[in-house]
Amino acid sequence: MKIVVMIPSRYGSTRFEGKPLALISGKPMIQCVYERAVTAEMVDDVVVATDDRRIYRAVTSFGGKAIMTAAENRSGTDRVAEAAELLNLSANDIVVNIQGDQPRIHPSCIQEVAAPLIENPDIQMSTLAFKITNPEEITNPKDVKVTFDTRGDALYFSRSPIPFGRDPLSVFNTYKHLGVYAYTRRFLDVFRSLPDGRLENIEKLEQLRAMEYGYRIRVVVTEHDSPEVDVPEDINRIQNLLIP
Numbered sequence: 001m002k003i004v005v006m007i008p009s010r011y012g013s014t015r016f017e018g019k020p021l022a023l024i025s026g027k028p029m030i031q032c033v034y035e036r037a038v039t040a041e042m043v044d045d046v047v048v049a050t051d052d053r054r055i056y057r058a059v060t061s062f063g064g065k066a067i068m069t070a071a072e073n074r075s076g077t078d079r080v081a082e083a084a085e086l087l088n089l090s091a092n093d094i095v096v097n098i099q100g101d102q103p104r105i106h107p108s109c110i111q112e113v114a115a116p117l118i119e120n121p122d123i124q125m126s127t128l129a130f131k132i133t134n135p136e137e138i139t140n141p142k143d144v145k146v147t148f149d150t151r152g153d154a155l156y157f158s159r160s161p162i163p164f165g166r167d168p169l170s171v172f173n174t175y176k177h178l179g180v181y182a183y184t185r186r187f188l189d190v191f192r193s194l195p196d197g198r199l200e201n202i203e204k205l206e207q208l209r210a211m212e213y214g215y216r217i218r219v220v221v222t223e224h225d226s227p228e229v230d231v232p233e234d235i236n237r238i239q240n241l242l243i244p
Contacts, residue, residue: 002093004095021054033102048065056068077206078206092184124183126183127219144177187215
């Protein structure tokens with residue numbers, strides 16, 4: 001069983017075109033993500049999956065590995081599934097999906113998200129959550145929230161605050177979903193074959209497709225936040241957070 005990190009990366013973005021090639025501390029953002037991923041323990045390979053030759057050339061120019069995928073993929077997970085097929089990964093191999101706009105990703109997050117699949121063969125998909133410490137993230141729709149049951153399986157993901165405290169004085173933790181996933185190659189093939197989900201299209205959250213069709217997602221709470229770059233104004237904030 002291999003563990004392969006995939007970084008899906010598109011050039012086009014309505015909020016920030018060319019985002020993967022934006023410079024973070026003098027390096028393309030995609031390079032920052034890649035270099036953190038290759039330092040993770042237990043990882044056999046790191047590959048950028050893209051549909052754009054500019055990103056492909058940028059990755060190969062710094063010595064990284066990239067693979068071209070179709071432009072028509074519905075989501076990052078669908079792109080990762082195609083790349084896993086092109087690389088001829090085995091059914092039991094574990095694929096870790098890291099977003100290309102997470103230049104501060106902590107390498108240990110990769111082991112954390114893969115651990116449930118290594119320990120329990122019945123788990124086919126997992127993801128990360130972080131306990132929110134900035135109250136603004138609870139109501140900001142760009143920060144996705146997640147709730148989970150006593151086993152750690154996701155109950156729902158939403159751009160709205162969940163759970164919502166009915167009583168003003170109720171005190172509880174709210175968890176932010178981090179865009180880091182792990183799947184078996186076998187499940188990626190299943191996911192790719194599923195029709196679009198109704199809730200997936202409403203919330204614009206690809207992970208809801210799996211839940212809508214009855215598949216479990218194990219949630220792992222990590223101590224490491226992984227803020228994303230959504231708009232150009234995020235660059236300075238992320239640069240100040242980067243670990244040397």
